[in-house]
Amino acid sequence: MALRRKIASLLVVGFRGTQARNWIIKAVRDGLGRVIILDQDLESKSVRNIRSPEQVTRLVTTLKDASPGRLIVSIDQEGDRTSRLNPSNGFPATRSEAEIGAANSTSATRDWARGLVAGLTRIGANLNYAPVVDLNINPDSRAIGKLGRSFSADPDVVVSNATEEIKAHRAAGVKTCLKHFPGSGSAAGNTDFEVVDVSDTWQEKELEPFQRLIRAGLADSVMAAHVLNKQLDPAYPASLSTATVTDLLRGQLGWHGPVVSDDMQAVAITDRYGAAEAVALALQAGLDLLVFANQQVYNGADRRGNSRHDHQSRPGRAHHRGPHRPVRRARGLPPPETVTDLLGQVPTPRTRSRYNVRRLLPRGSRSG
Numbered sequence: 001m002a003l004r005r006k007i008a009s010l011l012v013v014g015f016r017g018t019q020a021r022n023w024i025i026k027a028v029r030d031g032l033g034r035v036i037i038l039d040q041d042l043e044s045k046s047v048r049n050i051r052s053p054e055q056v057t058r059l060v061t062t063l064k065d066a067s068p069g070r071l072i073v074s075i076d077q078e079g080d081r082t083s084r085l086n087p088s089n090g091f092p093a094t095r096s097e098a099e100i101g102a103a104n105s106t107s108a109t110r111d112w113a114r115g116l117v118a119g120l121t122r123i124g125a126n127l128n129y130a131p132v133v134d135l136n137i138n139p140d141s142r143a144i145g146k147l148g149r150s151f152s153a154d155p156d157v158v159v160s161n162a163t164e165e166i167k168a169h170r171a172a173g174v175k176t177c178l179k180h181f182p183g184s185g186s187a188a189g190n191t192d193f194e195v196v197d198v199s200d201t202w203q204e205k206e207l208e209p210f211q212r213l214i215r216a217g218l219a220d221s222v223m224a225a226h227v228l229n230k231q232l233d234p235a236y237p238a239s240l241s242t243a244t245v246t247d248l249l250r251g252q253l254g255w256h257g258p259v260v261s262d263d264m265q266a267v268a269i270t271d272r273y274g275a276a277e278a279v280a281l282a283l284q285a286g287l288d289l290l291v292f293a294n295q296q297v298y299n300g301a302d303r304r305g306n307s308r309h310d311h312q313s314r315p316g317r318a319h320h321r322g323p324h325r326p327v328r329r330a331r332g333l334p335p336p337e338t339v340t341d342l343l344g345q346v347p348t349p350r351t352r353s354r355y356n357v358r359r360l361l362p363r364g365s366r367s368g
Contacts, residue, residue: 005031010283012036012074012260014293018051020062028063034072035063036293037125039084050089053122060124072175074127077116081147085119092119097132101151101161109161113168120174127175129223129260131162133209134185138201143190150185155208162209166218177260180225181210181249182238191226191237191268199230211253221258222249224287226268237268240281250286260289 008031015024015035024035037060039050050056064071075084080096087093092115100112120128135158136150144150151158162178169176183206189196213219224239232248233241239261249255261282269278282290 009033010288010290012072012289012291012293014038014291014295016041016048016294018047018049018055018059020059020066024063025066028066028071029068031068033067033069034074034127034289036291037073037075037084037123038293038295039086039089041295047089050084052090056085056089057123064124072127073123073125074129075120075125076129077120077125078130078132078149079112079116082149085123096148097151097161098136098148101157104152104157104161106160106164109164110168113165116165117168117172117174120169121172126173127177127221128169129177129179131165131176131178132180133158133162133178133213134180134183135203135206135209137183137186137203137206138188141185141187143187143192143196144185153185155205155212158209159212162213163216163218166213166220175220177221177223178210178213178219179223180227180262181222181259182207182225182229182232182244183210184225184227187227191262191266193267195228195268195271196226197228197230199228202227202229202231207248207253210249210255214253214255219255219257221260221289222255223260223262224249224285226262226266228268236281236285239269239287240273240278240285242285245286258288259286261287261291263291263293263295265292265295 008027011032012034013024013027013032013036015021017024024032028035037050037056038048040046041048049059060073063073077083077085077094078097079094079100082096083091083094085091094115095112100109103109116128116130120126131151132144132149134144134150135155136145136153139145141147151161166176183202184191184196184198185206186201186203187196187198188201210219210222214222224245226237226239228237229244232238233243235241236243238244245259249259264275264278264282273281279290
């Protein structure tokens with residue numbers, strides 16, 4: 001049981017329902033330490049976890065009450081189209097990072113960030129997967145640029161606005177997550193739906209926001225992207241790469257805190273790896289937390305105990321997915337009730353990188 005609880009503490013799990021169903025309550029009681037709250041199912045367009053401020057607050061309270069320890073309730077609240085709390089479920093509209101970066105006003109950014117945080121504290125969420133600190137290298141990126149998710153292509157603008165956003169979260173006791181390491185701003189595609197290779201477009205300066213925020217003590221956690229970047233690792237996407245996570249992020253940039261995966265059920269992972277293999281590689285790479293949002297495919301027990309398989313909305317993506325982009329069913333993924341069983345069978349040694357990663361910090365800088 002102690003091992004099972006330890007394994008469960010590695011997971012961030014998504015679930016269906018505006019009320020907490022028995023299996024998620026049991027999982028939390030058994031040691032699941034983190035959940036992710038989503039606003040809507042993609043295929044059905046129906047409400048997933050958030051119908052109104054009052055309802056989602058009750059949901060979060062129920063889950064927290066079931067936890068034997070401190071439950072982390074996470075959410076994507078970046079602003080504008082990537083906001084789980086939005087006018088459709090009774091929360092105020094918010095501006096995008098792109099709009100905030102274009103204004104580049106300290107006072108305006110501070111007010112905007114406080115608005116984001118107000119919704120989080122209202123419902124009891126205590127981890128926000130924000131800020132996005134990707135540089136807007138490719139304005140036509142289906143993952144970042146076109147969706148207004150980046151403050152700017154200028155590292156100074158990204159760092160200054162992210163700093164204000166993080167400070168607003170910290171003042172309210174809400175943790176943040178820098179994403180998407182080592183940079184997804186040049187990506188043409190979206191790892192939710194396809195394998196994305198940034199080897200020919202990624203630039204070293206994309207590391208700068210991560211490096212500077214880490215050195216300033218402003219990072220609470222870092223999210224590893226699923227992009228393939230052969231400049232850093234010729235074989236594995238960043239989230240499964242020891243060279244990228246352990247050698248670069250931890251070794252060169254000096255980050256010693258938690259590293260979280262993007263959704264492990266994204267097509268960029270499931271098209272190339274089985275579930276057990278992906279989990280093993282992620283943990284060996286140096287990740288601490290694995291997100292199973294259960295949105296690309298959903299294997300949950302209904303009231304009759306039968307298995308139901310449905311598509312779900314991407315965390316942080318429900319408002320910015322095009323109507324003509326079909327969901328692809330993920331392969332080889334465990335149902336949420338058995339993810340801990342899967343992890344219990346996976347070896348998790350921390351291995352040294354097989355690759356010699358050249359030093360990739362901006363000239364004249366030092367890791368902190």
